Amino acid sequence: MKKALTLLTGAAMMVSLLAGCGAASTSSTASSQAASEPASTASSEQSTNYDDVTPDITLSLGHQMAASHSINQTAEEFARLVKEKSEGKIQVDVYPSATLGTETENLQALTNGTLDVAVIAAEFYANYVDEAGILCLPFMYDSYDDAYAKLHSEAGDTIRDMILEKTNVRVLDWYVLAFRQIFTVDKPINSISDLSGMIIRIPDSNTYKSTFSQLGAAPTAVAWGETYTALDTGLVSAVENTPESIMSASMQEVCQYVNETNHILGPTTISISDAVYQKLTAEQQAIIDEAAKEACEYGLNLTKDGSDANFAALTDAGLTKVETDVDSLKSAIDYSAYACAQSDKGKQILASLGK
Numbered sequence: 001m002k003k004a005l006t007l008l009t010g011a012a013m014m015v016s017l018l019a020g021c022g023a024a025s026t027s028s029t030a031s032s033q034a035a036s037e038p039a040s041t042a043s044s045e046q047s048t049n050y051d052d053v054t055p056d057i058t059l060s061l062g063h064q065m066a067a068s069h070s071i072n073q074t075a076e077e078f079a080r081l082v083k084e085k086s087e088g089k090i091q092v093d094v095y096p097s098a099t100l101g102t103e104t105e106n107l108q109a110l111t112n113g114t115l116d117v118a119v120i121a122a123e124f125y126a127n128y129v130d131e132a133g134i135l136c137l138p139f140m141y142d143s144y145d146d147a148y149a150k151l152h153s154e155a156g157d158t159i160r161d162m163i164l165e166k167t168n169v170r171v172l173d174w175y176v177l178a179f180r181q182i183f184t185v186d187k188p189i190n191s192i193s194d195l196s197g198m199i200i201r202i203p204d205s206n207t208y209k210s211t212f213s214q215l216g217a218a219p220t221a222v223a224w225g226e227t228y229t230a231l232d233t234g235l236v237s238a239v240e241n242t243p244e245s246i247m248s249a250s251m252q253e254v255c256q257y258v259n260e261t262n263h264i265l266g267p268t269t270i271s272i273s274d275a276v277y278q279k280l281t282a283e284q285q286a287i288i289d290e291a292a293k294e295a296c297e298y299g300l301n302l303t304k305d306g307s308d309a310n311f312a313a314l315t316d317a318g319l320t321k322v323e324t325d326v327d328s329l330k331s332a333i334d335y336s337a338y339a340c341a342q343s344d345k346g347k348q349i350l351a352s353l354g355k
Contacts, residue, residue, distance in 0.1 A: 050088025057284070058091045059276070062100030062109075063119035064224050066248040070302040071119055071268070072096045074175065078270055078295035085287045092117065102223050104204050110169045113275030119175070121268040123205035126340065129162045133207035133340035134349050135174075136266040138333050144304055147176045147265050155349045162345075168274045172292030175269060175299045178242040178307055179262040183251065185237045188320070189259040192216060192328040200238040201227050206339060211264070212240075214332050228254060240264070243310035252317040259322045263329060270296060 061079065065071040072094065079092035100106060100115060107124050109115035126133030134140075135156070141147040150156065151174035160171045182189055182200070189195060196216045202208040204221040212219035217238075222230050230236045231254040239251060240263070246252060270292045277285060315321055335355050340346045 050083055053088030055091035056089045057280075058093060059116040060093050060095060060100065061117040061119070062095045062098075062106050062115060064098045064103050065096060065119075065245065067096045069096070069248045070244060070299065070306060071175075071177075073302060074295050074299035075119060075270075077298045078291050081291035081294055082287060085291055086284070090284060090287065098223075098225050102225070104223075107167070107169065107271075110271060110273040111167050113168075113273045115273060116276045117270065117272045119268055120169070120271045121177075121203070121266055122174075123203055123207050123266055125159075125163050125167070125169075125171075125269075126205055126207045129159070129166050130339040130343065131162055131346045131349055132159050133205075133338060134346060134353065134355075135159065136205075136207055136264055137335060137338065137340070137355070138211050138263045139330055140353065140355065141265045144176055144265075144300065144307075147267060148174075148300055150353055151176065151267055153352070155352045158345075158349060164274060170272050170274045170277050172270045172272055172289060173296040174267050175296040176303055177266060177268055177299075178244060178303050178310070180240050180242055180264045180266060182238055182240045182259040182261050182263070182324070183246055183255040183319075184257045184259060185231055185234075185255055187237070188257045188322040189261070189324050190322065191325040192332055195329075198238050199236045200240060201230055201236040202240065208264075210338055211333070214334065214337065215329060216332070224249070227251065231255065243314050244306060247310060247313055247317070252314055252319055256320060257322050258311075258314050258319045259324045261324045261326055261329060263326075 059082075061075055063071055063075055075094045075096070079094055082090050082092050100118075101109065103118075103120060103124055106115055106118040107120050110118055110120070122132055122135040126136070135151065141150065156174060164170050184198075187194065187198070192215060195212075198217045199220055200212055200217045201222045202212060202219045203224070209219045209221070220236055222236060227236075227239055228249060228251055231239060231251060239246070239255070240261075243258065246255070246258075272288065277288070280288065311321075335341055335350060341350055
């Protein structure tokens, strides 16, 4: 039987996360735990070495994906590394499945200092900093290693600084996710003409809206937790995302076609509220920085290792794979039309990335 996903909108968020990372033995999310428990606070037996240590600081980390998703595995690895490196003095509680709110809400909470840490995709930052949209432009990256190199170049560092200045949110590191595909309910996409007028779910991002408008579709922003129902009821007839994300949300149940487009590799981040970060000691900041870097490298390996397997899982589930004429999509993209390409800084960053 088909099942609709529910979005837990984070009622706990409004009554929790108020203390940032305050004094010793004080959790920034103590009151939230009465309303919702984290998936876990560690993903490895190594961290049990510090189970008898009372943490000085407890941070909450929210993200959108199911507990089985590689994003959650990466978040759990970050939590494990923080605990290990701090010898149990810093604990990170991971809340998957939008328990603490949508990604848009999580970013706003980071800005306000009412959420400690979150996995926030680059496209959401583009709503605050136009130039951040450069990182999720279509056909920007040739491979996962190319994406990692570009994100960790001067261009990526410049955008991190711009995000911090505009949002008071610190991108700890970039996390490379899989190439995105288009999934359709009842119509294959053989070429760009098949996208004409198609109502497609996109994240709440100006960059994605511009991309699919250029491709001739009718992009519609829908919260991830509501997308299954939107597909099932006909509110939208397509969705674009990574194969793993589709499978983890059971959307293969309401889609017939996976159209291989590799149109966007949308990097995400492990991000922390700067209000929280500035309350940490220099040593604690170094621990958080190092753990994020190592966790994102771990996530990159998960992305590489899972790419073929996740595609195979879709076809095993009964979806028909369509080899879309990608060149017809590429020919419709005009990079100069994006908001991120209008400023002198944006033009410089694009040029440095070879676009």
